[in-house]
Amino acid sequence: MQEPTLYIGVDVSKAELVISLGPEHRPRSVPNDASCIANWLREVPPGALIAMESTGRYHGLLAHLANQAGLKVYVLNARDVYFYARALGTRAKTDGVDAGVIARYLAEHHERLHPWQAASSVQQRLQDLLTRRARLAAQRSALRQIVSGVDACDIDAGGVYQAFDDLLGAMDGKVQELIASDARLRSGCQRLRTITGIGPQTSALLATLFSRLEFTNADALVAYCGLDPRPNDSGAKHGRRRLSKKGPSLLRRQIYLVGFSASRSKALRPLYEAIRAKGFATTQAFIILGRKLLRVAFAVWKGAELFDPQRLLPKNGLQKT
Template sequence: MQELFDIGVDVAKANVVIAVQDHPELACELVNEPGALRRWLESVPPESRLAVESTGRYHGLLVHLAQQAGLRAYVLNAWDVSMYAKALGMRGKTDRTDSQVIARYIREHHARLHPYEPGSAAQQAIDQLIRQRARVQVKQQSLMRILQDLPALDPQRQAVAQSLQAVIHTMDAQILAWMHSEPALAEPFDRLQTIPGVGVQSAALLTSLLGRIGFTNADALVAFSGLDPRPKDSGQKKGRRRLSKRGAALIRRQMYMCACSASRTPAFKPVYQALRARGLSGIEAMVILARKLLRVAFALWRHQSVFDSERFRPKMT
């Protein structure tokens, strides 16, 4: 029987550094381009485990090619790997040692991890558009703040704002087109928009996420988003709960914006007011409301239903 490898890869824009657990002689460095990666993958036994840290877009090519070659690819949380390296007592940090740590991490922890699921072509396109749209919007807001104190440049500032807004509108149109390109996406996309506070962008994000990852329950979805409270207790001491922030920041940002909108609707305004009446700050109340919206979205997804204010009325406690 052919031995299966546990492979750790440190990915950069220009190159990748590879380590194979228990096989230091197989360590190598490759150019991060399709030809070199394909040739290397041909020498790797199928069903081997390959892990990379999440590096924005740089790891995408390797993960895609690895899955095509029959490997089980894992995209790891960089913070988890960093803490793991510290726990191992690593005395330095290089690309080579990073790849070795990743290889050891996937060997020891693969049983509780899920291989990366890229989703359909439509889901991949939607995910990319949503991420890039968020980045464009942030840059737009930053640029407008920079130029607002320069009255002499008002015409140029308005022209830039209009151009960037046109880009955002084009992205929105493309997201809608992709969403309606597949019935499996279009139907839940329309259902999720029946939730007060959930608009087109949020519904698209949730539809793609829920369609790509098979969450077992609503708690798993909340944990994935990083909106779950993290305990910090020791003995008799009960520490202050803080958000784990383990998932993608885009999800947390989008759900917080949904909560801001939902807090002004008849369905969720009483919930928000009740939370504030308990002495919670506005941000704390919004975070709790964002978690509730995620749970409602999961229920609509699982039961293939639309929002009903009576059925899904959140508890006040």
């Protein structure tokens, strides 16, 4: 007789893992370091499923070690787990309770979840560099906002800005070096950069994503990025559509910037104006245009053709957004 599947929920923090094997077991704690995690994984029976929330870099060690041990690993969207816990009427919040909620969520939804896939060393380094570059660029912009309007004519901040620029340039150089080391990433980035609005940063980000995850279609990609509009209708009422925003915020922001950049281009400004003519606000038009170009990027990556802006321009109406 086949043993029932064991669903394991793990609440991850910097210092420790709190593990739940279900409501019939008391949660246990394991230090979040390689040797302790490896010792615990030896106790986990084959065929068990392990789930954890995405917690930045803290969940990465457990995910990699469990994957190497031959176990199926699921990294869950924290918002999904949060609303699931609210629907259960959970009256307390502790690490043990959270781990139990994750285990229960996994047991109920594992059939529609996608197992976590380990990135190659090049993919992981690219992802880390691009994420940190985006944070550094945000800090540079924040610094400019802090000192703007301040009477500091005798204070020279140029050295600080130059240091930011030098570090960003060094990161950009390393990103391009890593891309050049992989034939698939190199050729894919070259094709992606033929798309209006997509530059070195976006092409590197999309190539890293496409090379790691296999999306069924462009709709799945749009949903992953959190750019899918969610209806809010009831009876005769048609509520305002809002983006799900369930995907990586960095990727979503980059696609917005793609739409912004493309709207300023000679090739795609007519498409932007056609979107605006439908009554969409400026920000909405940037997002719609960026979403169209994301679909184009998916097609360009999957095929061998280069981008042709004429195929995207409106004829008798707008295409699918």
